Amino acid sequence: MDNLITHIRRRLQTLQELGFQIWLSAGSDKSAIVGSSFSAEISASQPDDKLTRLQALSKEVAVCRKCPLGSLRKNPVFGVGNPDADLVFIGEAPGAREDETGLPFVGAAGELLTRELAKHGISRGEVYICNILKCRPPNNRDPLPQEIAACEPYLLTQLDILRPKMLCGLGRFAVMTLLRRPISIMKVRGTWRLYHNIPLFISLHPAAVLHQPQNRGYFEADIARLAAAYHRRQESLPQPTME
Numbered sequence: 001m002d003n004l005i006t007h008i009r010r011r012l013q014t015l016q017e018l019g020f021q022i023w024l025s026a027g028s029d030k031s032a033i034v035g036s037s038f039s040a041e042i043s044a045s046q047p048d049d050k051l052t053r054l055q056a057l058s059k060e061v062a063v064c065r066k067c068p069l070g071s072l073r074k075n076p077v078f079g080v081g082n083p084d085a086d087l088v089f090i091g092e093a094p095g096a097r098e099d100e101t102g103l104p105f106v107g108a109a110g111e112l113l114t115r116e117l118a119k120h121g122i123s124r125g126e127v128y129i130c131n132i133l134k135c136r137p138p139n140n141r142d143p144l145p146q147e148i149a150a151c152e153p154y155l156l157t158q159l160d161i162l163r164p165k166m167l168c169g170l171g172r173f174a175v176m177t178l179l180r181r182p183i184s185i186m187k188v189r190g191t192w193r194l195y196h197n198i199p200l201f202i203s204l205h206p207a208a209v210l211h212q213p214q215n216r217g218y219f220e221a222d223i224a225r226l227a228a229a230y231h232r233r234q235e236s237l238p239q240p241t242m243e
C-alpha cells in the first residue's frame with residue numbers, strides 16, 4: 001500500500017510540474033484534475049463520461065501483454081490531458097523518462113513542446129498527449145510492425161473517446177506509422193493529412209530538434225502554424241493535402 005501511495009504521489013507531482021493543478025478531496029471518492037482552461041471530475045457516478053471510459057481503457061493498457069514490450073516496460077504510458085481536448089498530439093513511443101514516470105512527453109523534449117505551445121496561448125492542460133505505442137521499446141529502438149499492430153487499436157479507441165477536431169503527429173516515425181507509408185519529414189512537415197478522417201498536422205519531434213538545434217526554427221514554424229489552425233477551429237478546420 002505504501003508503495004502505491006508513493007507511486008501516486010510521484011505521478012501527481014509530475015503532473016503538477018507539467019502545469020496541471022490537482023486537488024484530492026479527502027473523504028470523497030472523487031479527485032479532480034484541472035488545467036488552466038478545463039475542469040473535469042472523475043466520478044464513479046458518471047459511468048458514460050469520457051474520463052471514466054479513458055480510465056477503463058488505461059486499466060486495460062496497464063495489464064496488457066499483447067506484445068513483448070508489456071513485459072519489458074516499467075510503466076505503461078497511456079496518455080494525459082484534457083478529455084475534451086480539440087487537439088491531440090501523437091508521438092511514436094515512450095522514452096526512458098516516460099517509462100519511469102508513466103507520463104508522455106516529460107523531460108527536455110516535453111518542456112520544449114510546452115514552451116512553444118505557451119508562446120501561442122495554448123496550455124498543456126487544454127490539449128491531450130499520447131503515443132502510438134503505450135510501452136517503451138528497449139533502448140528506444142523503432143517500434144516493430146507487430147508491436148504497432150497490437151497497440152494501435154488502443155490509440156483508435158482513445159481517439160474515439162476524445163473525439164478531437166485535429167491531431168498533430170510528432171516526428172517522422174509517428175507520422176509514417178499513422179500514414180502507413182514512408183515520408184521525408186522535412187518535405188511534409190507543416191502540412192495536413194487525414195488520420196481516420198481527422199485532420200492530422202505533421203510536425204518535427206521536439207526531441208529531434210534538441211539533437212539538431214539547426215532545425216529549431218522549423219519546429220517553431222510548425223507549432224505556430226498548428227496554433228493558428230487551432231485558434232480558428234470553431235470557424236473552419238484545416239483542409240488536408242490530397243496526394
Ligand code: SF4
Binds near residue numbers: 067070133150
Ligand atoms: S505496447 Fe501496447 S500492445 Fe504492446 S504490451 Fe504495451 S500496451 Fe500492449
